Amino acid sequence: MTYLDHAATTPMRPEALAAYAAVLADTGNASSLHASGRRARRIVEESRETLAGVLGVRPSDVVFTGGGTEGDNLALKGLYWARRRAEPTRRRVLVSAVEHRAVLDTVQWLGAQQGAEVELLDVDAAGMVHPDTLAAAIDRDPAAVALVSVMWANSEVGTVEPVAELAAVARRHGVPFHTDAVQAFGQIPVTVGEEGPDAITVSAHKIGGPVGVGALVVRRGLALEPLTHGGGQERDIRSGTLNTAGVAAFAAAAATACALAPRESARLAALRDDLVRRVQEKVPGAVLNGAPLGGPQRLPGNAHLTFPGCEGDSLLMLLDARGIECSTGSACSAGVARPSHVLLAMGAGEEHARGSLRFSLGHSSRAADVDALVEAIGPVVERAGRAGALAGMTGG
Amino acid sequence: MRVLAAMSGGVDSAVAAARAVDAGHDVTGVHLALSRSPESDRTGARGCCTLEDARDARRAADVLGIPFYVWDLAERFETEVIDQFVESYAAGRTPNPCVRCNERIKFAAVLDRALALGFDAVVTGHHARLDPDGTLRRSVDPAKDQSYVLGTLRPEQLGAARFPLGDSTKAQVRQEAAARGLAVADKPDSHDICFISGGDTAGWLRERIGSRPGPIVDSRTGQTLGGHDGTFAFTVGQRRGLRLGHPAPDGRPRYVLDISPVTSTVTVGPAEELDIRRLVADRAAWPHEGVVTCEAQVRAHGGVVAAEAEARGDDLVVTLATPVRGTAAGQAVVLYDGDRVLGGGHIRVTAA
Numbered sequence: 001m002t003y004l005d006h007a008a009t010t011p012m013r014p015e016a017l018a019a020y021a022a023v024l025a026d027t028g029n030a031s032s033l034h035a036s037g038r039r040a041r042r043i044v045e046e047s048r049e050t051l052a053g054v055l056g057v058r059p060s061d062v063v064f065t066g067g068g069t070e071g072d073n074l075a076l077k078g079l080y081w082a083r084r085r086a087e088p089t090r091r092r093v094l095v096s097a098v099e100h101r102a103v104l105d106t107v108q109w110l111g112a113q114q115g116a117e118v119e120l121l122d123v124d125a126a127g128m129v130h131p132d133t134l135a136a137a138i139d140r141d142p143a144a145v146a147l148v149s150v151m152w153a154n155s156e157v158g159t160v161e162p163v164a165e166l167a168a169v170a171r172r173h174g175v176p177f178h179t180d181a182v183q184a185f186g187q188i189p190v191t192v193g194e195e196g197p198d199a200i201t202v203s204a205h206k207i208g209g210p211v212g213v214g215a216l217v218v219r220r221g222l223a224l225e226p227l228t229h230g231g232g233q234e235r236d237i238r239s240g241t242l243n244t245a246g247v248a249a250f251a252a253a254a255a256t257a258c259a260l261a262p263r264e265s266a267r268l269a270a271l272r273d274d275l276v277r278r279v280q281e282k283v284p285g286a287v288l289n290g291a292p293l294g295g296p297q298r299l300p301g302n303a304h305l306t307f308p309g310c311e312g313d314s315l316l317m318l319l320d321a322r323g324i325e326c327s328t329g330s331a332c333s334a335g336v337a338r339p340s341h342v343l344l345a346m347g348a349g350e351e352h353a354r355g356s357l358r359f360s361l362g363h364s365s366r367a368a369d370v371d372a373l374v375e376a377i378g379p380v381v382e383r384a385g386r387a388g389a390l391a392g393m394t395g396g
Numbered sequence: 397m398r399v400l401a402a403m404s405g406g407v408d409s410a411v412a413a414a415r416a417v418d419a420g421h422d423v424t425g426v427h428l429a430l431s432r433s434p435e436s437d438r439t440g441a442r443g444c445c446t447l448e449d450a451r452d453a454r455r456a457a458d459v460l461g462i463p464f465y466v467w468d469l470a471e472r473f474e475t476e477v478i479d480q481f482v483e484s485y486a487a488g489r490t491p492n493p494c495v496r497c498n499e500r501i502k503f504a505a506v507l508d509r510a511l512a513l514g515f516d517a518v519v520t521g522h523h524a525r526l527d528p529d530g531t532l533r534r535s536v537d538p539a540k541d542q543s544y545v546l547g548t549l550r551p552e553q554l555g556a557a558r559f560p561l562g563d564s565t566k567a568q569v570r571q572e573a574a575a576r577g578l579a580v581a582d583k584p585d586s587h588d589i590c591f592i593s594g595g596d597t598a599g600w601l602r603e604r605i606g607s608r609p610g611p612i613v614d615s616r617t618g619q620t621l622g623g624h625d626g627t628f629a630f631t632v633g634q635r636r637g638l639r640l641g642h643p644a645p646d647g648r649p650r651y652v653l654d655i656s657p658v659t660s661t662v663t664v665g666p667a668e669e670l671d672i673r674r675l676v677a678d679r680a681a682w683p684h685e686g687v688v689t690c691e692a693q694v695r696a697h698g699g700v701v702a703a704e705a706e707a708r709g710d711d712l713v714v715t716l717a718t719p720v721r722g723t724a725a726g727q728a729v730v731l732y733d734g735d736r737v738l739g740g741g742h743i744r745v746t747a748a
């Protein structure tokens with residue numbers, strides 16, 4: 001099998017798996033006062049310190065969550081509610097047009113149900129939000145802005161956003177800035193100086209940890225309303241018995257991923273460049289979407305290509321039948337591939353958007369994976385192109 | 397053979413796919429997403445486009461151990477089936493959207509795409525038989541037979557179709573599903589029109605066509621008996637829901653005889669005026685020469701009458717030996733020889 005979908009989830013790293021299994025085999029609620037509880041608590045706090053270390057924040061800034069989706073929800077709803085309570089006129093929510101659905105659907109809900117005025121920030125043809133765009137948006141009514149959220153790196157096209165500059169713009173206006181760093185973390189440096197974002201979402205399963213664990217970094221005593229009420233385990237922001245094994249595995253994965261990242265990102269970028277070059281050799285019409293290769297504005301493991309005249313889901317199915325696994329981008333709840341909102345926001349036409357595939361590399365990717373794809377892609381595109389022609393796709 | 401199994405999420409298509417697997421084919425399951433904004437749960441026993449149906453189809457594919465995908469045909473379905481349905485009603489006809497869906501979606505868009513992608517055939521859970529020579533025949537289960545909604549398909553459309561259920565009754569299919577551990581074994585059958593949730597066709601049409609009031613006129617006297625707010629709420633042959641104030645002079649019930657959307661007039665009259673002896677249909681599938689003696693069926697789940705059919709140019713002219721009542725333009729006429737389907741077309745004109 002050729003797994004080219006690491007951005008969806010990546011295999012657990014051996015260190016994480018070992019930590020996970022070891023802690024799972026032990027009993028102990030990190031909130032209990034006896035020896036087993038203390039043992040579990042110690043693991044949680046050591047894991048928190050590890051994560052804080054690689055993120056460049058204080059351990060007390062790290063709130064463990066049940067994953068990236070929860071982290072995004074907690075950040076956006078929690079911030080919006082807290083801001084609105086303090087200043088009822090702060091209802092503007094500014095997010096990029098290319099966010100993951102965990103952000104977009106959350107702010108749409110805030111708009112539909114909670115009185116938020118949601119504004120989507122435009123991106124350029126590479127999917128990037130320009131700091132000027134954010135500044136101009138805030139300037140339209142600065143006193144009404146509740147929060148800003150722009151992802152660190154895009155989950156579909158891998159574009160790395162200028163988060164430091166965007167955070168600085170928000171800071172100048174005294175507006176809290178959240179970033180979804182689920183795709184960036186462990187791939188590129190996500191270290192946060194004093195000037196960085198106020199809240200950062202990360203998730204374990206994208207870096208070789210288990211599914212269902214993540215963290216929200218909440219800095220400088222930023223006020224946040226909780227989503228869940230209960231035991232108040234995580235600073236009263238997040239309740240629920242701590243997932244000790246998950247947290248330990250997350251920390252182990254983060255430590256490994258971040259330690260290896262400088263070398264690993266060069267290796268993945270080289271592999272990815274090879275993939276794009278050789279796929280385009282086989283399919284000369286294939287178009288790379290997003291930021292250029294080789295630059296710092298693109299995640300090293302991301303290759304996102306449009307095959308004009310083909311439907312992405314035909315390509316996916318034909319590759320899947322040959323044991324090659326990739327993604328068309330955004331899947332809706334029924335499993336229907338819709339034209340990606342990210343590509344549409346980047347200015348692509350609907351047909352261009354429908355004909356795209358994301359190949360994402362990760363720690364277990366090897367040259368043989370690229371070879372397998374390169375070997376299969378020609379006939380697959382030819383076949384999908386025949387089906388696309390019947391459906392009226394022009395290939396233009 | 398590489399086979400694409402269209403899986404609606406119902407019991408029939410699940411068992412059809414299972415039989416294709418048993419026959420040794422390399423089967424891939426595909427659920428057709430036909431609705432732009434699928435509802436998450438089915439309300440009652442209708443429809444095939446809810447997210448729950450997609451989930452049921454996926455679970456059936458899991459049990460069969462076959463790959464499974466969802467194909468988004470919502471746009472195509474909207475233009476080819478739903479829009480045509482509305483236009484057809486607006487023009488005073490009574491369309492059959494299942495016939496249309498088979499002609500334009502399942503055995504056109506889906507079939508073409510499947511063949512282009514390298515599949516050799518498309519399997520569905522229709523209750524009909526397809527002989528190796530391409531002859532379409534009725535299912536062995538007369539109550540569930542669906543040959544009528546397939547009867548207008550052209551030979552090349554049927555050529556790559558496979559209907560593995562035609563030799564079984566619905567009860568047998570359900571039993572088999574249960575024996576195979578398919579959770580959809582006792583899922584209720586879908587009836588009604590899948591894109592009209594709630595089953596209120598007239599209300600659904602009113603939303604799209606808008607109200608267009610007009611008179612209800614007696615065919616014999618020319619007298620206006622009542623009013624209506626849109627001809628789309630009527631079907632030729634309809635008796636119920638006319639809400640006519642006064643009884644007919646002869647005291648017998650009145651039926652819708654004719655619908656004229658241009659003047660928004662609905663004409664009603666006694667049952668015998670509904671009698672139709674001649675039909676002219678668009679010749680959808682009629683690979684025969686000369687006058688053919690046969691039996692005609694003019695509505696789903698309707699009976700058959702002896703008939704003679706003959707192609708005249710692009711028309712198919714059907715003469716019925718005994719009259720049928722309440723046949724509406726827009727419906728399909730399917731012609732049989734015993735249980736063999738000879739062909740069919742879409743009724744355009746009817747005459748006494």
Ligand SMILES: Cc1ncc(COP(=O)(O)O)c(C=O)c1O
Pocket residue numbers: 007008066067068069070072100102151154155180181182183203204205212213214
């Ligand atoms: C950018 C981004 N945000 C959020 C998520 C959701 O994270 P999780 O799967 O941990 O809920 C994902 C992963 O699908 C993602 O790529």
